[in-house]
Amino acid sequence: MKEIRWQEFLILMYRLFLVYFFYQIARFLFWFFNRDLLKIDSIGDYFNIAYHGTAFDTTAILYVNSVFILLSLIPIIVNSKAGYQKFLFWWYFITNGIAFSFNFGDFVYFRFSQSRLTSSVLSVVEHESNLTKVFLNSTIQNPMVLISFVLCMALWVFLYKRVKVQYRKPQNLLVYFISSILILCGTAVLVVGGIRGDFRHSTRPINLVDANKHVKNPTLANVVLNSVFSFFRTINTNSFKIVHFVDESFIEKEIQPYKHYNRQVEARPNVVIFIVESFGKEYSGAFNKETNIKDYVSYTPFVDSLAQHSLIFTNAFANGRQSIHGMSSVLAGIPSLTDAFTSSPYSNQKIQSIVSVANDLGYDTSFYHGAPNGSMGFLGFGNILGFKHYFGKDEYNNDKDFDGIWSIWDEPFFQYFANNIGKHQPFLSTIFTASSHDPFKIPEQYKGKFKKGPLAIHEPIQYTDLSLKKFFETASKKPWYQNTIFVITADHTNMIHYPEYQKTMNRFAIPLLFYSPNPKYNLQGVNKDFVQQIDIYPTLADLMGYNKPIRSWGRSLVSDKSEPSIIVNSDSIQEQMIIGDFIYTFNGKEVTGIYDKTDLGLTNNQINKPKSKQQELDMMKVKAWYQDYMNRVINKKLY
Known part of the structure; x- marks a missing residue:
């Protein structure tokens, strides 16, 4: 039964499990860095949020890893060779590393935007020529975010390498190809369902709004979500649609x-x-004057x-x-x-x-x-x-x-x-x-x-x-001053200190x-x-x-x-x-x-x-x- 590729399939599951594991770490760190803005009442409430966040993690993980899954399962005989596995290693960590960094960027970005990262950020940064300076300054101001990311990636690489595919040359090519195609078809069905968030044809794919179903306070929907999901789900989306509710x-x-x-x-x-x-x-x-904030400054x-x-x-x-x-x-x-x-x-x-x-x-x-x-x-x-x-x-x-x-x-x-x-x-x-x-x-x-x-x-x-x-x-x-009306307001809010805000x-x-x-x-x-x-x-x-x-x-x-x-x-x-x-x-x-x-x-x-x-x-x-x-x-x- 060596031709049926259980070893490669199970190790693929392990590698995907690692992605889930680190997405949950990123969720915890996102909450931890913003815990003053995201009040969670109990450990039980946090685990409930983390559990429901898995559906959104699944969509994000499959967006990023669809090609890796295909490359891992496609029947090309050399899959288990060391050179091919090294190629998979680099593909896995480059794609997942970039996507994973979105979550860490949100540790800081959320404090200013009050929302998870979406594709709308592209329209904001396209006009800026100082992004390198902004990134470097943000890194200097928030060193623990970068340190946390590096430590997570180091641990991730270590755990990935702990389980390796052993080279096996298929003896019966017919069984090898048929079993591979069956596994690929079954996996494709799971991937499509995972990206949609549901296997039912009558149910629309999950989006950002669905995160609110799992929390009492709408703000905590940001903990249910992850930044990869919110970014990719909003690419080329257009929520502007004609509706008719009233005359x-x-x-x-x-x-x-x-x-x-x-x-x-x-x-x-x-x-x-x-x-x-x-x-x-x-x-x-x-x-x-009437907010009654103690020791207000x-x-x-x-x-x-x-x-x-x-x-x-x-x-x-x-x-x-x-x-x-x-x-x-x-x-x-x-x-x-x-x-x-x-x-x-x-x-x-x-x-x-x-x-x-x-x-x-x-x-x-x-x-x-x-x-x-x-x-x-x-x-x-x-x-x-x-x-x-x-x-x-x-x-x-x-x-x-x-x-x-x-x-x-x-x-x-x-x-x-x-x-x-x-x-x-x-x-x-x-x-x-x-x-x-x-x-x-x-x-x-x-x-x-x-x-x-x-x-x-x-x-x-x-x-x-x-x-x-x-x-x-x-x-x-x-001379124009006396007949002038002045308006002073803000574009938006920013950092928060007092609980009232x-x-x-x-x-x-x-x-x-x-x-x-x-x-x-x-x-x-x-x-x-x-x-x-x-x-x-x-x-x-x-x-x-x-x-x-x-x-x-x-x-x-x-x-x-x-x-x-x-x-x-x-x-x-x-x-x-x-x-x-x-x-x-x-x-x-x-x-x-x-x-x-x-x-x-x-x-x-x-x-x-x-x-x-x-x-x-x-x-x-x-x-x-x-x-x-x-x-x-x-x-x-x-x-």
């Missing part, structure tokens, strides 16, 4: 995708928008002082997870769902935005970002929005102020911004800051000048806050501030309503006196009109919407969770409890909003 009349009444304001403005205000990199609400004292003294003379919103949320998501949300009122609009096939279309509104009103419009031109995809998307001018590192033209990795330091670039805008009025200018980006450096002259905090981002946030102060000092002397929804909590030295705009006070980035665009259109209908899923925060408020964001697995007194989670087909508005951690799912009439209506609003979003994005109705 258009329901959308017009309950969603109101078009807003119309009739404010009369004598002299149109200039507008300056600061989108501050990684500026989580957690860092700013003005937005935390603020790292934004200037923003805190400016807030006393501004209209601030203490319950504001980001509509995305990455910088380019923040740009589309703040300027165009387009949130990013499971798949980001900005990396979709539909992003290159005519879009109504605060930029097009300003252009329509005769404003001079400009966008500033101190990184190399094209970084983050801002230049391309800025062109789609219609900015008349773009100013980046190239236009700044002084590399002495370059931080060496990302961009011109905030302080000099803000001064450049202050001195360059306002040459033509009215104007709308947006600046996307950069110095509070990983690897969280500050200029040498400020080393030791700021208070140390428990997070690496605390010093850069203080540096950006100081840069803002110096910007306003310069701007206040300009580890809650699922609070991972999107950002500051939102409107300020003007001109009292006629009445931009003062503290508003505790739940608001979002996509409200900025209609608010500014209202303040600028734009009296034509605008396409907007947000609402004006300074209007007396009663308008629908649906807070929208996504954890990259499913959508999250706040409507009225409840938070709803939605997977593109049905509402999967209902949580009280105060349950920002999404810990108590009420989906199986009897529902009130208001909840039933809100669930229809969730579907209606999603339907309208898909219709407008796909059918190019964003103008």
Whole structure:
């Protein structure tokens, strides 16, 4: 029976078992490195998550090892020879090593993205020329991640070599080939079923959403998943699909995708928008006066002082997870769902935005970002929005102020911004800051000048806050200053220290501030309503006196009109919407969770409890909003 290749088949099973074993190690390490963000109540809960994660591991492992399995079983007689086995060894460890490293990259990446790695990262990095520097800095800052990876790979190689295929020359070639073909056919069936996640034809292949079935808290779905699965499963995927849940009349009444304001403005205000990199609400004292966080420390003294003379919103949320998501949300009122609009096939279309509104009103419009031109995809998307001018590192033209990795330091670039805008009025200018980006450096002259905090981002946030102060000092002397509205917000959140901000929804909590030295705009006070980035665009259109209908899923925060408020964001697995007194989670087909508005951690799912009439209506609003979003994005109705 030597011709029946049980030895090679069993050793193949052993080698695949090793992949499963190390994927579970990677899962544990992913949780361990992010345990402050991923609270698991007990050992039993962890093992339950790890058990259900095996299905997602299977898909990932078979994606990566399909060719290795074929090469191990294909009947070519020389399979058991030392040379061929050495070839298999290198194929196995090169392919698995690269894929395995995805998980380790997520040990760090997750803290910034709040989601597992997906193929959308390709659209982010394609515009960057500094990836080597970013990788080296990340490695230096997180040496234990690299050490853990090297140790795992060393142990993996050791265990692989412990079991070897012994050379056997087949005597009966007919039996050899027939048995090999039968084993290959049986294995192929198992591989197809494993990749799909199920053998039933009626069941769709598992995807990221399915991880939520195995956890009570949606955030823990990231532990169920692995980074290889989430990356490969999202390659060439398009979750943008036309759906039909409700009639258009329901959308017009309950969603109101078009807003119309009739404010009369004598002299149109200039507008300056600061989108501050990684500026989580957690860092700013003005937005935390009622959070009751013990021993709270603020790292934004200037923003805190400016807030006393501004209209601030203490319950504001980001509509995305990455910088380019923040740009589309703040300027165009387009949130990013499971798949980001900005990396979709539909992003290159005519879009109504605060930029097009300003252009329509005769404003001079400009966008500033101190990184190399094209970084983050801002230049391309800025062109789609219609900015008349773009100013980046190239236009700044002084590399002495370059931080060496990302961009011109905030302080000099803000001064450049202050001195360059306002040459033509009215104007709308947006600046996307950069110095509070990983690897969280500050200029040498400020080393030791700021208070140390428990997070690496605390010093850069203080540096950006100081840069803002110096910007306003310069701007206040300009002739355009008095009739200008300033907006300060964030693109997304970042590192988390206080448990309050580890809650699922609070991972999107950002500051939102409107300020003007001109009292006629009445931009003062503290508003505790739940608001979002996509409200900025209609608010500014209202303040600028734009009296034509605008396409907007947000609402004006300074209007007396009663308008629908649906807070929208996504954890990259499913959508999250706040409507009225409840938070709803939605997977593109049905509402999967209902949580009280105060349950920002999404810990108590009420989906199986009897529902009130208001909840039933809100669930229809969730579907209606999603339907309208898909219709407008796909059918190019964003103008």
